[in-house]
Amino acid sequence: MTTEISTDTDSPAHAPVVVIGLGAMGRALAGKLLGAGHPTTVWNRSPDKARPLAERGARPADSIEGALQAAPLVITCLTSTDVVADLLDQVTTSLSGRTLINLSSGTSAAAGRLAGWADRHDGAFLDGAILASPGEIGEPDATIVYSGPESLLRPHAATLHRLAGTLTHLGDDHRLAALVEAAGLGLMWGALDGFLYGTALITAAGSRAETFAPLAAAELRIIAGWLEGYANQVDAADYPSLDGTLDVHRAAMANLLAESEALGLDPALPRLIKEVADRAAAAGHGEHGFAVQVDQFRAARALNPPPAP
Numbered sequence: 516m517t518t519e520i521s522t523d524t525d526s527p528a529h530a531p532v533v534v535i536g537l538g539a540m541g542r543a544l545a546g547k548l549l550g551a552g553h554p555t556t557v558w559n560r561s562p563d564k565a566r567p568l569a570e571r572g573a574r575p576a577d578s579i580e581g582a583l584q585a586a587p588l589v590i591t592c593l594t595s596t597d598v599v600a601d602l603l604d605q606v607t608t609s610l611s612g613r614t615l616i617n618l619s620s621g622t623s624a625a626a627g628r629l630a631g632w633a634d635r636h637d638g639a640f641l642d643g644a645i646l647a648s649p650g651e652i653g654e655p656d657a658t659i660v661y662s663g664p665e666s667l668l669r670p671h672a673a674t675l676h677r678l679a680g681t682l683t684h685l686g687d688d689h690r691l692a693a694l695v696e697a698a699g700l701g702l703m704w705g706a707l708d709g710f711l712y713g714t715a716l717i718t719a720a721g722s723r724a725e726t727f728a729p730l731a732a733a734e735l736r737i738i739a740g741w742l743e744g745y746a747n748q749v750d751a752a753d754y755p756s757l758d759g760t761l762d763v764h765r766a767a768m769a770n771l772l773a774e775s776e777a778l779g780l781d782p783a784l785p786r787l788i789k790e791v792a793d794r795a796a797a798a799g800h801g802e803h804g805f806a807v808q809v810d811q812f813r814a815a816r817a818l819n820p821p822p823a824p
């Protein structure tokens with residue numbers, strides 16, 4: 516269950532904050548906090564990147580140890596969560612009374628490393644994922660998701676709302692932010708690969724990609740409307756066919772594969788799509804709805820058996 520965290524909490528309006536990492540995203544985060552009146556301490560491996568922020572009033576820390584001591588809230592935004600964990604592994608400073616929030620992208624295992632580091636150094640830890648570009652930081656429709664104890668998030672809500680209009684708590688399990696970020700990127704790549712495959716198909720027949728773009732956009736809007744119903748089916752482990760059965764989809768998948776082979780395209784993508792559906796049909800699910808295939812993805816790695824209904 517996710518929770519939208521509002522600003523009407525007891526969190527102070529202009530609390531001091533530390534930003535570690537001043538790449539494109541870290542600079543956007545620090546700049547927004549500074550502009551909103553938060554006393555902002557910054558640290559970056561290459562100190563020159565701190566200069567423009569220092570000219571605006573930020574306080575550059577002399578060392579990573581100094582940065583960690585400068586405020587109760589420390590935000591990290593480096594290339595990846597593993598880079599943050601490697602950096603902090605060399606630091607012995609106590610984090611007592613401080614909360615470390617990691618906004619770097621990374622794996623859930625790396626988030627676990629950071630949680631362990633914060634714990635060993637008597638500090639608190641939340642992991643986060645920024646679902647926005649640097650230019651969107653601070654905008655009302657920007658979203659940052661967080662995972663870890665909600666009680667750690669609420670005291671910093673006012674500060675964190677400077678960075679994104681929507682502040683979503685995913686759950687107490689600190690792995691969730693990294694998993695949601697990876698899932699979202701997987702969705703994006705799947706959709707964009709599908710679009711590019713479609714353009715390869717129609718341009719191979721002499722048409723133009725621009726013909727497909729508005730049709731694809733309309734289709735994506737329709738597909739977006741199906742997601743909640745599919746999610747409900749997955750959560751209930753019950754997959755009635757509300758429109759086309761999986762067998763109907765499989766027949767159309769065979770058409771896509773045949774067209775791609777006839778036009779000399781790389782058939783790997785439509786072949787994979789059909790193979791997954793064929794496996795589900797072979798397991799007796801041809802008359803079920805499309806979402807029944809989720810068990811094929813689970814079974815592929817056998818890591819997470821479906822929860823009991």
Ligand SMILES: NC(=O)c1ccc[n+]([C@@H]2O[C@H](COP(=O)([O-])OP(=O)(O)OC[C@H]3O[C@@H](n4cnc5c(N)ncnc54)[C@H](OP(=O)(O)O)[C@@H]3O)[C@@H](O)[C@H]2O)c1
Binds near residue numbers: 540595
């Ligand atoms: N940019 C986006 O659109 C976007 C969107 C959502 C999420 N994110 C995530 O935000 C994070 C930062 O992205 P970015 O665009 O700011 O990347 P970036 O511009 O490449 O900046 C990388 C930062 O990491 C630092 N760094 C790298 N290796 C280091 C090390 N070994 N020790 C200390 N510092 C090190 C760099 O320091 P130096 O300056 O010294 O090299 C720099 O501050 C990434 O995890 C990214 O996935 C970015």
